[in-house]
Amino acid sequence: MQIQQEKHTKKLQKCKVYGPCAIDFVSSNTGSWRIERPVIEYDNCIKCGTCKRYCPADLITVDKEKRECITIDLNYCKGCGICANECPMECIEMVEERGTN
């Protein structure tokens, strides 16, 4: 009986409101804005994590166990190039999105 009542009071109801608001918490795919994509050349990578620290969107993960240790979440990477600028070994290259695979 108790449970039924709880269900009843928590029933969703559509309410008209005025003014700007949102109740869907989904982020938009900002990766689609990207013109250039970061591509890593692992031969010189020393796994220092500088790219991760500088990424303004915090999209880079570094797994030091692996040779190809960097993962960049390209769904949200806007291609700003800060990682490429900051890499001390200059092993990140910004490659044009269009016309490349």
Added chain:
Amino acid sequence: MTHYKMLDGNTAAVEAMKMARVKLISAYPITPQSTIAEKLSEIVEAGELAAAYIRVESEHTAMSCAIGAQLTGIRTATATASVGLALMHEVLNVASGCRVPIVMPVVNRSLASPWSLWCDHQDSMAERDSGWIQLYCENVQDVYDTVLMSYRIAEHPEVLTPVMVCLDGFFLSHSMQKLEILKQEQVDQFVGEYCVNNLKLDPADPMVIDNLTGSDEITEMKYQQAAGFERSRSVMNEVFEEYAIMTGRKKAVVEGYRTEGADAVVVTLGSMSGTAKYVVDQMREQGKKVGAVKIVSFRPFPYNELKEMLKGVGRVAVIDRTTGFGGQGAPLWLEVKTALGSNVIINDYIAGLAGRDIHTGTIQAVFENLMNSREEAEKPVWIDCDIENAMNIREVERYV
């Protein structure tokens, strides 16, 4: 039994906010509003009002805190003046755009520069398009009544528009007058609990408010605000009516004084309206057919009511307590002119800037100028300005 007090305009505003049982106050003191911020803090400290008081570092924050707090479902209080209102400019539009029905006394004071502490309407006129209703007060009783009625107008579910209650700095804010104070039970019944059911901040039912909104919706949201303004016209009349039944004091969006059969009428805003009525009485005694009109609601502007009231009046003087640089007239004139059209002589008079008194002589000079005008003045008349010497008032010694 009727209960009277001697209060200045600021304290009357505080009395009304207290009786409306505001739950949160975020105010930053600025002359001539300071005593509102101070008195609110005193009554919270003394336990006379169960409210939180946030000491903020600017007016921008004062309004931001009030918006955030009111969105959690409580009535809030803040007040400001002059450059403080200007610093609020950005967030004033957030309050109106998010439909947060805050009621805020604005103690009218000139805007810098030159720095001044004294009254004119530059500050609130600069905010006339910020989406706030603007009501102007004539005396201290009016301040108390208007603040109380504004809660009802602002919080009406089809209005949801914040209200500025404008009171002239020093002329009203610091002058003591006798006024009637309602009983707490009467105010409780009239104003009621805060129960706005629109956008709401509730951790149990989260919502993002004021998110980035695309051009596919903003026009419609602005239309909603316009509809709120339109609806506020009839809501105001209903609220004024209800308040009149309770107190015997009937307010209107525009109030005429001896306008019947008048040839010439002066249109005023705020505290100068009392002086205008006094001069009208004197001139009527001399057999001159003159009247006065007080605009109470500047936003929304009562154009239909004004048109109806001034039917058959051939000459209208508008006193603007602000400059309106570069326009054909200052803000009040522009509204009156648009409402009345071109078959009437409507002159704009700039007067009372930065505390310069609009005394009986000023109003008489306005009437005299108006009645001697063969046609409408092409530009505003600076009626109480020393035009001959205006360009030479300061001299400095300089190395050349």
